[in-house]
Amino acid sequence: MSRTPSAVNPAPQPAKRMLRALGGESLASPPVWLMRQAGRYLPEYRAIRAEAKGFLDLCFTPDMAVEVTLQPIRRFGFDAAILFSDILVVPHALGQKVWFEEGSGPRLEALERPGDLERLGRDGLHEALAPVYETLRRLKRELPAETTLIGFAGAPWTVASYMLEGGSSRDFAAGKRWAYGAPEALQRLIDLLVEATGDYLIAQIDAGAEAVQIFDSWAGIWPEAQLRRWCLEPAKALVARLRRERPGVPVIVFPRGAGVLYQAYADECGAEALGLDTTVPLGWARAALQPKACLQGNLDPLALVAGGEGLRRGTEDILAQLAGGPFVFNLGHGIVPETPLEHVAMLVEQIRAWPRRAGGAR
Numbered sequence: 431m432s433r434t435p436s437a438v439n440p441a442p443q444p445a446k447r448m449l450r451a452l453g454g455e456s457l458a459s460p461p462v463w464l465m466r467q468a469g470r471y472l473p474e475y476r477a478i479r480a481e482a483k484g485f486l487d488l489c490f491t492p493d494m495a496v497e498v499t500l501q502p503i504r505r506f507g508f509d510a511a512i513l514f515s516d517i518l519v520v521p522h523a524l525g526q527k528v529w530f531e532e533g534s535g536p537r538l539e540a541l542e543r544p545g546d547l548e549r550l551g552r553d554g555l556h557e558a559l560a561p562v563y564e565t566l567r568r569l570k571r572e573l574p575a576e577t578t579l580i581g582f583a584g585a586p587w588t589v590a591s592y593m594l595e596g597g598s599s600r601d602f603a604a605g606k607r608w609a610y611g612a613p614e615a616l617q618r619l620i621d622l623l624v625e626a627t628g629d630y631l632i633a634q635i636d637a638g639a640e641a642v643q644i645f646d647s648w649a650g651i652w653p654e655a656q657l658r659r660w661c662l663e664p665a666k667a668l669v670a671r672l673r674r675e676r677p678g679v680p681v682i683v684f685p686r687g688a689g690v691l692y693q694a695y696a697d698e699c700g701a702e703a704l705g706l707d708t709t710v711p712l713g714w715a716r717a718a719l720q721p722k723a724c725l726q727g728n729l730d731p732l733a734l735v736a737g738g739e740g741l742r743r744g745t746e747d748i749l750a751q752l753a754g755g756p757f758v759f760n761l762g763h764g765i766v767p768e769t770p771l772e773h774v775a776m777l778v779e780q781i782r783a784w785p786r787r788a789g790g791a792r
């Protein structure tokens with residue numbers, strides 16, 4: 431009997447570098463991508479942005495969203511592409527009015543009292559977010575074979591803060607008023623967001639996202655008990671649901687500003703990876719957190735703007751402290767529009783050249 435060619439199995443694909451790191455492997459040279467890597471520091475982004483009617487229009491037009499997602503990959507060859515969208519598409523899909531004003535950032539029709547929650551609902555969620563899923567399906571086809579596609583959502587508290595304040599905030603007074611004065615109402619909003627965000631991330635995975643990141647950009651404003659209730663518990667619930675319903679897809683949780691409570695995230699949240707903000711001490715992170723999770727971070731975005739010896743040293747410190755374990759190089763928060771392109775290219779080159787040859791030998 432002769433074997434037919436169809437009986438021959440294709441050679442197994444080596445896993446992508448980013449997925450290997452998230453899976454707990456220590457890579458000699460760590461994978462790298464940058465939060466907000468598609469954005470205004472790129473002239474090619476500004477050109478597309480000028481063509482779009484508005485920012486949400488850019489997020490909801492797959493042709494344009496695919497293009498701006500790919501721009502930083504073409505230019506710098508990052509190991510991961512993050513879906514181009516925004517965390518505020520979720521409140522929009524729940525029925526809240528969201529718009530972006532030139533120069534003043536996001537604006538929402540604020541929820542003023544608990545009764546306003548009645549106006550929100552999950553019924554139209556997937557219909558409103560369908561263009562995002564289409565963007566992911568197309569990206570999955572167009573990305574280079576070695577590039578990991580990351581989906582994302584805002585964490586319930588961070589998204590709730592924008593819904594309650596009506597935009598960005600310095601003191602989070604509205605959110606805190608709800609947390610201390612009407613905690614059962616804030617709990618209802620957070621529970622709705624846990625459900626909606628879970629539905630959304632699962633649909634992103636089904637459309638092609640190979641890993642997902644949950645951005646809790648404003649976790650750092652709370653006392654411990656409140657952080658546990660409004661940030662850690664919802665993160666745990668989301669990770670548990672994703673684990674259950676889409677096993678094998680790694681989750682990165684970024685509780686910016688959590689401080690020593692990063693330890694509670696490492697111990698309790700169950701995510702494969704933790705995103706470190708710029709203030710987390712590297713030696714502590716290595717000893718206390720890295721045994722329990724892959725770490726991602728945490729170069730100061732302003733060091734990337736400044737460049738020079740400060741950038742080279744800051745990058746080297748992070749690599750020396752964290753690249754010996756499961757690690758993904760990133761910034762400690764999003765890249766800023768003032769960032770010179772040459773500094774990004776130099777950063778990637780320095781990471782790719784790691785580990786440095788010691789005395790001429792590896």
Ligand code: CP3
Nearest residue numbers: 465466467468469512513514515516517535536645647764
């Ligand atoms: O990382 C990427 O390249 C993917 C795209 C992405 C955007 N926003 C695009 C964007 C991601 C992952 C986000 C997340 C996001 N959005 C967060 C969490 C991360 C963080 O930075 O803390 C938050 C808090 C938001 C809400 C938001 N969207 C704000 C506060 C602003 C205004 C501030 C600013 O940078 O202009 C936005 C607008 C926004 N989202 C822009 C981009 C590229 C700029 C808008 C423009 O081009 O006109």
